Amino acid sequence: MFSRDGTDAVAVQALTKSYGDKQALAGVDLTIPRGVVHGLLGPNGAGKTTMVRILATLLRPSTGHATVAGFDVLREPDEVRYRIGLLGQHAALDQDLSGRQNLELFARLYHLGADGARGRTRELLERFDLTDAAAKPVKQYSGGMRRRLDLAASLITAPDVLFLDEPTTGLDPRGRAEVWDAVRSLADGGTTVLLTTQYLEEADQLADRISVVQRGRIIADGTADDLKGRLGADRLDVVVHDAAQVSSAVPLVQAAAQADDVVADQDRRLISAPVTDRMSALSTSLRSLEDAGIEIEDVALRRPTLDEVFLHLTGDEPIEHTTPEVSA
């Protein structure tokens, strides 16, 4: 509506941010066209939040340049602030106040005036299905409701660019689904969204494009499909019954998966291989293992975990946290 014409929603060049010796961002370039949902995927401490805080004018970069909706985050922070919405990692709400009071308060701070604030609040409560709970104090809300109210608060100005910093961290599956739905329909309406997440699945579900962030750098970039292609796609896990048979099973699985980098774990009696043709890899390995008289205890096709994504992209040590796995 009032972005500068002909500009990208977000344009970042050579952005760095250091705290003393510690470098949170080590030179990031990023362009997000309008109407795109862009995911920043990475582990804790990768620099995702630092990035969002700089773009939301909360933090000054050490060096580099960033514009949001065509306005410079350093020189024109007020103009940026009229055009963004921010959903931080924690629900930034007054727990004692009602949902309605929270939204009216924030709407007044966007200078909508008393009537404007009331009207906008009514509209947002209705759209996010919170009208019935509007008079209750926020501390009585469920996690998902709180997050929806938080999201409503970040949409008061109908922002050009919406920043979502780990929007589903700490939510139960139902709350997560609620937030995903809300983000999807915002995206359908054409809002540009920059989303950070630790979960590959979340980025996959929501983002048109994904940047994988590690140690303050973007180490891979592309659509979910691009990345998955580069990540070695799905994995086949085979657990054999007898630990002594792991070594004889490895070449068979390797041949069936047509992959070089098969991982064997003697203790867990597990052989894991990246696969491109899922069904053929599965049926071939089952057949050849059976022919060789190797008893199988369990077999699964699954998406790569974020650890494996990072291992693949960086050849680095695994990151220190768990991610939900999707079993086949």
Place this chain on the structure above:
Amino acid sequence: MNDHLTVPGDRPTRTRLAPTPSRSAPTSAAQHVARLLADSATMVRRGLAQWARTPGQLVVGLLFPVMMLVMFAYFLGGGMAVEGGDYPDYLVPGLLALTMAFGLEETMVTLTQDINKGVLDRFRSMPIAESAILVGRSLLDMLRSTIGLLIMIGAGLLVGWRWHGTFAAALGAVALLLLLRFAMLWIGIYLGLVAGKPELVQAVQILVWPVAFLSNAFTSPDTMPGWMGRLAEWNPMSATAGAVRDLFENPNWSAGSWVSDNAVMMAIGWPLALLAIFVPLALRRFAALGK
């Protein structure tokens, strides 16, 4: 361009949120001032709404000094032999000063909560006059302390304290008390911004007690071991308590030291000195939130 947004709902066709009227940042000085006033008013409105939603918390906070007054006047007061007056005549001005000094934690706690919940970040990501966050905090805390002061004066009258001076002098005493509170406000803002952690709030909540008792609020510094007595005399809270006793024409602890002879001057000088130190520190810290 994102003229419209859609958001979820179970309607078959998605409805669109109307865009808000186009707004842009203030350019003239007058517009800046108008925005600061409007945003500060919103911050005050927020605080008032919080009070209205949690009246219990407000009442407990306001009545805490009254409880101290009752404890000291009736539980301990019987054992306090003081010259030239009743113990409440010494005690009430001391407790008024103490109430103001304890305002420090109040400021620190509320600010710390806003920081930790991310509310401060949300405010700062909005096109507000950022100083409205501090102006609003100041107005609310001063309002609350003024109410607390009036309640304590009422409670003091009930336990037998009286002022004997002129009404103008009494107003002067109230002004000095609020000046002390204002200095504590800025120390509280600074500490809240520096510490910003619940553990540090707790440390401050504990440490205010020895600082409060190392003063002339409850007893004469002359009764303390030598160096402690000197420290207690020089405590900013003692300056205000002493000056307030003078202005209410309540008896004061044994005069004679330079500090107690110049109590009113000290009660103006101390808070101003603290403000001269902590206002710039707090403002620098506030501006550094983006660093």
